[in-house]
Amino acid sequence: MLPLIYHPIYSKLALPPEHRYPITKYRHLFEHLHASLATKDINRLQFHQPSAISLEQVKALHHSDYIDALVNNQLPAAKMRRIGFPWSEQLITRTLTSAGGTCLTTELAHQHGIAIHLSGGYHHAHHDFGSGFCLINDLALAAQHALTLEGIDKVLIIDCDVHHGDGTATILAEHDDIVTFSVHCDKNFPARKPDSNIDLALPRETTTEDYLAAFQPIFQLALAQHQPDIVIYDAGVDIHQDDELGYFNICLDGLYQRDHFVLNSCQQQSIPVAAVVGGGYRKDHQALAPLHSQLIQAALDLV
């Protein structure tokens, strides 16, 4: 069985027309899986609906003044602009539910080996401010949550979204039991890229072949050196050649190969993987579904 974590609220957010965030992609991915997978594969999926993370849990990593202002719509306009969403109750509920989803994904990965969240990857959220469509950092919060699970003393966050995981790097800079690893495009948002524990910056127009050749040995080395008890994997598809916010030249099969490599490498060493779908930007939200579904296909080929 492959646990998939999903909530219909992920795609329920009223945004201004032409807003860049592909809010309906989560629903499209959920529907695409049902429409495209063979019945025998659909029967191997086990859907779980998460609950919202508690504010107390969020405040363990984020500044409580920031969180209070955020949930009560008291952030200055400039701080909301940096986040990039208009404030709404819906936005807050969706955000807290998605972070709860990534935490649940770590629990289910711990039990089953691989679990996938059909949301998550809000890596630009910092300790006391949000940015780039990220309000709170679900990856950091889930890593912290994972450390409360039996037998988990070391977490590796591998962030393969095309954008640098700046918020994750800063929030977790002092956490020795959580290792952060970002693979990203060297000339892309965010302009300032604070150090993760491991950073692999690749140039614009990186091809599938060059991407895998650079990433694979460093990932293997990271596993060997840090020996994590669980891996949290941000499988952003904005590395794809047609992405509107990414500058890499990675093909569809390259996404599958990357995802399969990460999941397989961990499985070979009996390390559970909690994966999130991460970034992926197209005006045609539906076109993102087959890209994100590579992760689910790679997992189905291993479980």
Ligand SMILES: [Zn+2]
């Ligand atoms: Zn991204």
